[in-house]
Amino acid sequence: MTTTWAKPQQPATEDRRWKALGVCLTAGFISLLDTSIVNVALPSMEHGLGATEAAQSWVVSGYALTFGLALVPAGRLGDMRGRRQAFLIGLALFTLASAACGLAASADWLVVSRLIQGAAAGMVAPQTSGLIQQMFQGAERARAFGLLGSVIGVSTAVGPLAGGLIIDAVGTDDGWRWVFFVNLPIGVAALAAGLRLLPRFPAVGKREEFDPVGVLLLGSGVIALMLPLVQEQQWTGRQKWALVPLGALLLALFWTWERRHGRLGRAPLVDLRLFSLRSFTLGALVSLSYFAGFTTVFFVLALFLQNAAGYSALAAGVTVLPFAAASAVGAALGGRLVVRHGRKLVVLGLSGVALGLLGIIAVVRLVPLDSFGWAAALPMVVGGIGSGITVSPNTTLTLTRVPVKRAGAAGGVLQTGQRVGSAAGIAVVGSVYFAHLAGRGPAVEALQLGLLTSVGLILVALCLAVADLRERAKAPGTDTEPGELEPAA
Known part of the structure; x- marks a missing residue:
């Protein structure tokens, strides 16, 4: 079967398409923000709700688990029944679950609501990539994925800052509730705008069975x-x-x-012929490896800054702000350049992230802790720009040759890999960090070892991207040109 670029399937002005994209990105932002914003609110949950350590753990990990679990089935459902409908249902459920989290009267209530919220986020995410492929083509599609990459990078990085600001403003007793309530006006506004702006594309797989x-x-x-x-x-x-x-x-x-x-x-559920596309298979592996290293950086830094360096939750969030801002700039830039430079851009971005992390390790080793935030700003910017020109170009290149009919499920597979990679990376890097602390090693050395482990995971992604780049040099072609799915074996 030959795949072609997805063209808008109904008349729509350019302005309307970009506004519809804004709705998708807004929903994506709050769902990804919730993967990290609650981390700094855990002490507030313990103080205000009496949440045990086990309950706090499920508030964080339960969201990640149901998020990852829902991605592929929800993507397939969007392919079959229509992505607009699946997106709006998922967003409405996410908003209601956020309200339930904020109103929780017990830790069990909070955990159950959090599990539902994660599943709803997993329902929204693959519809966004599918709608981008339906609404845009060529350079416009790359630009749209660049904006999506900005959202991924910024939402992950600013979560601790947003949580810190809320806790600082409201207080520890009820601050954790407002970490969830902040989703309500955004979710309602996005839902109202989505009802008006999202295009009514026909379901591309409506005759297929689940x-x-x-x-x-x-x-x-x-x-x-x-x-x-x-x-x-x-x-x-x-x-x-x-x-x-x-x-x-x-x-x-x-x-x-x-x-x-x-x-x-x-x-x-997943058309295995997708893996006959080199761009999809390799891009998914690069994404998995990169997220294993990328998301763990904020995990160990948050622990180190608050527990060892004595930073407040707000100060810890401000420290990683340069990474978030630079990531947004890098992703927008990557979306504009990927059509011209292809996989070379991903190699450059991964190299920048590795270089930035090595710079942070040097700062930890050489600079007093009370000056860490200022001294780490430059390597944070380098790593952030690298992250931006990694995530969005890799997403574009990974999904370029995927048939629009399979876009939702393919996006679900890609993002499931990201969630599994994040969980695996946090487990590995966290084990290295905590093992060194348990051996009564200095916290500074524990952070260095943890960040070196993150660098190693990112270098795995870099090796995959370099190997692909060399293969493409032997057989020149355009990274973003349409391809074919091979017949099923």
Whole structure:
């Protein structure tokens, strides 16, 4: 089957399309913001709600788990039933779940609401990439993915700052509630704008059947894989790691089932022919490896700055602000340059992130802790620009050759890899950091070792991108030109 660029399927002015994109990016921003904004609110939850350490852990990890679990089925649902409808339902559910979180009268209530909120976020995310592919083509699509990359980078980085500002303004007793309530006016406004602006594209797979067996196998595999990762610090003992080979087995069974489903002429949950596209397979691996290293930086820095350096939650958030601002600039720039430079841009971006992290390690080693924030600003900017010109170009290159009919499921696969990578990276880097502290090593050395581990994960992504770049040099072609899906084996 030959794939072509997705062209807008209904008359729409350019202004209306970009406004519709703004709605998608707003929803994406608040859903991704919630992956990190609650981290600094955990002490407030303990003080104001009496949340135990286990409950606090599930507030953080439960969101990540259900977010990752919902992505592929929700993407497929959008492909089948219409992305506009799936997006609006997901956004409405996310807004209601945010209200339920803020009104929670007990820790159990909060955890359950948080799980629903994560699933709703996972429903929204793949619709955004699918709608971008339907509304835009060529350089405009790259620019749109560049803006999406800005949202991904900024929302992840400013979460601690936003949480710190809210806690500082409202106080520790009820500050955690407003971390969730802040989503309400944004969610309601985005929902109203979405009802008016989002295009009514016909469902591209409306005659296809859903694949419940595929959903069950993929979901159970993702749960088995992610649970020991997101609960790495809370579940003591090595028994938890038995879930990892179980998850791998379930995912292998999912692969076998999907191949069989395709051979029988039925629509699978994930069209495995997507992995015959080198751009998709390699881009997904680069994304997984990069997010394993990228998101862990804020995790260990937040711990170090507040627990070892004595920073407040607000001061810790301000410290990473240069990274967030530079990431937004880099992503917008990357979206404009990716059509011309392709994978070279990703290689440059990954190199910049690695260089920035090495600069932060040098600052930690050489500069007094009370001057760390100022001294780390320059390497934060270098790393942030590198992150921006990594995420958005890689997303563009990964999804370029994906048929619009499979855009939702493909976006779900890509983002599931990002969530699994983030969980795995936090587990690995966190283990290195806490192991050194448990051995009564200096916190400065623990941070250095943790950041070096993050650099190692990012270098894995860099090696993958360089290998792809060399292959493309042997067989010149345009990174962003349409391709083909190979027939099912």
